[in-house]
Amino acid sequence: MDWVKEGRRRRGEDPVFSILLASFLIITTRIASAAVSSSESSFVFNGFEGADLRLNGGGVVEPNGLLRLTNFTKNEVGHAFYPVPFVFFNSSSGRPLSFSTSFVFAIFPQYEDISSHGIAFAITPSTNLTAVLPSQHLGLFNFTNNGDPSNHILAVELDTIQNREFDDINDNHVGIDVNGLTSNSSAPASFFLDSSGLQYENLSLISGEPMRVWADYDGKSMVLNVTLAPLLNPKPERPLLSSKLNLSSIVLDNMYVGFAASTGAAAGSHYILGWSFSMNGEANELELSKLPSLPPKETEDNTTVKKPEIWIILLPIVIFLFLLIASFGIVHLVKTKKKFSEVVEDWETEYGPHRFSYRDLYRATNGFSDENVLGNGGFGGVYKGQLPKSKLEIAVKRISHDSRQGMKEFVAEIASIGRLRHRNLVQLLGYCRRRGELLLVYDYMPNSSLEKYIFDRPQQSLNWSQRFKIIRGIAAGLLYLHEEWEQVVIHRDIKASNVLLDAEFNGKLGDFGLARLHDRGSNLQTTRVVGTLGYLAPELSRTGKSTTSSDVFGFGAFLLEVACGKRPIELKTSGIDMVLVDWVMEFLKKGEILEARDRKLGSDFAAEELELVLRLGLMCSHPSPAARPTMRQVVQYLEGEATLPDISEDDFYVFDSSSRRNKILVDETSWNSCTAATNLSSSFSDSPSSRRN
Structure with a gap:
């Protein structure tokens, strides 16, 4: 036994052995902090550093352990799935099994005035979702298979765009989807303050603030409960959604769990900070103190004007120049206000979301310059433009309309047509009225007519x-x-x-x-x-x-x-x-x-x-x-x-x-x-x- 002790002593003195041992301990500690799995039926990710996930599309794990699904890219899809499938169906009893999950997410729109699309927790038979589409399909379906029972997909969507083709209730809602994007049950994004359901607070899914979601399914009662709350709030007693759902025909014996997100014409970023999942038991609590930090929100730089040094001898000159500049400024302001003045009547307030400011359209088309002309007709021209904030490419049609007769009805129809949503219709985005002109704003089509x-x-x-x-x-x-x-x-x-x-x-x-x-x-x-x-x-x-x-x-x-x-x-x-x-x-x-x-x-x-x-x-x-x-x-x-x-x-x-x-x-x-x-x-x-x- 002395030779064993001597060998141990020598290995302890060997510097190479010490380095290898230290590296092994560091790697083991990081993996343990990222994913703790007590069995094949549960796991917890308090951040995703070193986590074993199946990522594709825009899915990537940031150096600080933050899981990012999309990254301010238009028409992008991102997926992240746990690599091992779980048993969701008991063949002997013929009943689906219970499951529970909790995760923390955040959505950053690229521009405050235009939202990107949403994110979904999904249970799928495969992690190979290559045939899916971005935009309103959330990276889960396409035009052909949406609503197909053979999909065997259950999803909890956090949707930020209202799509009429899917009967969405608004542009800020939570829904339960089965094999398609027309939700079985949905509700505006909010959480209840008590068990009665009489008091609640609304939430904005695109606020950029982290929020927690709980999804709990009881295989015996066949009820799926979905709950939403701000990150630091405890789990509300009353769920936001509670839907009777028989998963027997939906789930297969083995299913994967994960996330899907997408962007469309407007970009954004979708993040997952932490995730806990369990079969046949409540998901373990996330340790909020260990969750990675979100990146800072993009803000415009604040510039400060350095005050010039004023000498007493130059004070009269400075005052004169100030008054002169102020006079020019006032004249310029009056001219600008007159230049961009619009016709706005009381009845138009109900169509506000469909109205653009003339100033924005003027800037978008470089002052309706000849270089931006797409075509000319008997009643005015058509101009290519780009909205200054969203950078969205548009086409603006200028129409002369000197008569007030029938204008209210015409604008009402313009607002109604603006709600049409179909892949084979040019999107009418809105309108603007100025003096004797009516301006219609459309999506820009690069390949002409x-x-x-x-x-x-x-x-x-x-x-x-x-x-x-x-x-x-x-x-x-x-x-x-x-x-x-x-x-x-x-x-x-x-x-x-x-x-x-x-x-x-x-x-x-x-x-x-x-x-x-x-x-x-x-x-x-x-x-x-x-x-x-x-x-x-x-x-x-x-x-x-x-x-x-x-x-x-x-x-x-x-x-x-x-x-x-x-x-x-x-x-x-x-x-x-x-x-x-x-x-x-x-x-x-x-x-x-x-x-x-x-x-x-x-x-x-x-x-x-x-x-x-x-x-x-x-x-x-x-x-x-x-x-x-x-x-x-x-x-x-x-x-x-x-x-x-x-x-x-x-x-x-x-x-x-x-x-x-x-x-x-x-x-x-x-x-x-x-x-x-x-x-x-x-x-x-x-x-x-x-x-x-």
Whole structure:
């Protein structure tokens, strides 16, 4: 045994051994402080330094142990999952198991006036979420699988954007999501001060302040409780959400737990400071004193003006200069105030969130400079701009509007249209009124309008795959306007010049300057005939009532111009108008309808898709409103969910060229009305969010 003692003594004197031993102890201590797991069914992270997590996207652990999911980057997704799955389902009893979790989070928006998207605690069957989307999908779902029961995903969302497509209650709420983003249960972000639920305090999820969340599920009663509170507050007695939820069909035997966050057009950062989780028992308390610190909030630098040294001999001169400068300042202030003066009436206060200041729009467009012009129309120009605070790119349309008559109703409709949310609609952000001008603010579309690629840029013509994708997108957007929003929206000016293209050449229907809204089931009011000749349904000259069916007629003209590369009405060299519907009908009679295609397509096109679009364009252009399909039927035809009926020549006898589309050429009064409407339409046809050639 003496040789053992001697060996121990020598190792204690060996400096290399001492260094290795010290390094081992330091690493072990750090891992133990980051993650303490008493078993395979629970863990605690009081900070994440040295933690073993599966991170992807924007997910990263900062040097101080702070888990960051996004980092002030637009359209970013971040994930962080515990690497080992947990058993969530008892196969023998056929019941889900209980679980409990608690975590501390904070959300930093990049700009105070524009929020980023939210964060979610998620239970998923896999950590490989590569097919998900950012923005409103929170890095958990995409357009295709949202709401699919095969997802097997349970999430607690902390959402900071109101998305109408998911029926969000507001832009600052907590929700329980099952397999999709339409919450089973949700409530405004707040916490109760007592068990009665009568007293509560609201919280702002984007305040940048750390907050604690508790999510506790009882497998026996099948109730999920979600509680929210400021960091230093104890857990409230009454949960914010309490939902009866049978997880038997939702969770699989083995599931992963973690977090997902995303940003959209506005960036932000999402942080997790600490996290505790447990199966079949209450999650261990977090040690708040050990949590890492958040980074400082970004603030503008405060500059101080150094007081000049004043000599007694120069005092009169300084006073004179001060008065002179003050006079110039007052004059400049008066001129500036007059320059940026706006028309604001009492009734406009209810539409406040949709109103921009003229000063901001002036600065965004560099004073509406010629360099920022995207296009010009009969009623004003369209300008590219960038909002000074949010750096959001916008398009601003200036419209002359000297009359006060109907302005209140018009602004009310602008505010309503601004609430439309669909991926195939150009977002109308708001408006501004100044003197005799109305300014409309839209999302900026970098690839201009579809019209330029169909008619004006033969060297940059779109292929058939791109055109068909745009057609399907616009059809989906129109279906949303007609049937899926809270009111019926009649666009009244559907044409290629009003279809704008984003960076990925996705089609977005824009220019709602002629749009009208009405409640479902209400009687349609007779209005002045407006729109663009060639896209106007023939019944408008008789009834004066715009309907969803008259929109379908305009969509039919749009289908034919995209497929044929021709405008609905073109003047031939002989001086005779060529009506596109008549022209396509002649090819249909000969059994050669594909010969009507745009020759710029060459031979690279899907014949079945092209024939479907041409035939559907004719059906939508039927002179009888009752014979036209609805937009829901149109979408079903385009998506292959329904078969397009056969079209015969007898169905379209009114398209005979000699009759010039029976009764479309109206009397002189109707013609003058349509001509005036065409002039009005020109002010809206400059693609408000498009790029200048």
